[in-house]
Structures are given as structure tokens and as C-alpha cells.
Amino acid sequence: MQLRIEVPHQREHLGELLTAIDRALAEHRVAPEVRDDMQLIAEEVVCNAMDHGVEEASRDGQKQIVVDIARHGNRLHVEFRDTGKPFDPLSQPMPDLEACILDRPIGGLGVHLIREIAEAVSYERDEPYNVLRVVLRAA
Numbered sequence: 001m002q003l004r005i006e007v008p009h010q011r012e013h014l015g016e017l018l019t020a021i022d023r024a025l026a027e028h029r030v031a032p033e034v035r036d037d038m039q040l041i042a043e044e045v046v047c048n049a050m051d052h053g054v055e056e057a058s059r060d061g062q063k064q065i066v067v068d069i070a071r072h073g074n075r076l077h078v079e080f081r082d083t084g085k086p087f088d089p090l091s092q093p094m095p096d097l098e099a100c101i102l103d104r105p106i107g108g109l110g111v112h113l114i115r116e117i118a119e120a121v122s123y124e125r126d127e128p129y130n131v132l133r134v135v136l137r138a139a
Helices: 011-027 032-052 109-117
Strands: 002-008 064-072 075-082 120-126 129-137
Touching: 002 011, 011 032, 011 064, 032 064, 032 075, 032 109, 032 129
Parallel strands: none
Antiparallel strands: 002 064, 064 075, 075 129, 120 129
16 A cells, blocks of 8 residues: 645645545555544644644645555555644653643643654654654554
8 A cells, every 4th residue: 555645735624634544544444443543643743734834925725745655564654744844843842741731831742642652753854845754553
């Protein structure tokens, strides 16, 4: 299995992207719990890119978010590419899960969840792209 899904870098296209990912994984008989994990990861990564990665002047639909998914044995290799501002989400500090929720800063839990769900996560800047790679068990 190898697939590529592209959508404009706009929030209103998030549902379209998530539906396309789920449909493709279901067609390739990926287990429902893995599809659920993939939905959570995709929503977190793409929302962050759409909300924080693009300067207002470029929210014209010309920018794209690209998701490549390949299955190798019992692993899904997922690559998210966006043309937003350079940002390594993995460089952010881990959230203090012991702190009172009222004392915690906003943000950081999504990246924490991705790290907990995935077998491997890596980031690189490959101009002009932010590239986040995630490896999940497919079964």
C-alpha cells in the first residue's frame, strides 16, 4: 500500500483529509484501532500546521498539506509535509502531566500523545517543507 493525499492548507479541508485517510486505510484492511490512532495523529499534526504554520498572507489556498502513507509489513510509515514556517514540534518540552491542569500552559499534549501512540517520530526541515514522519504498527 502506498498512497498520497493532498489538501489545501486551510482548516475547512481537515475533514476531507481525515475521511480520505480513513477510507484508504479501511480499503487496505488496516485494523480499526490503528485507523483511530491514525485519525488522532493526523488531526493533531494537520491542525497544528494549519493553525500555526502559515502566515496570514499565505492563507490563500495555494499552500498544500501532503500526507504520504506506505505500509511495509506490519508498519505504517506516514509522512506529513507542509510549507509552513519552520517548526520542529519534537523540540518542545514534554508537558508536566503531574501539574494541576489549571497551572499547565496551553499546548504540547498533542505531540505527547503522538509520541505515546507511535513507535517512532522524527522531524526534519527539507526546504520549503516541515516533514514529520511517524511509524505505527499496522496490526
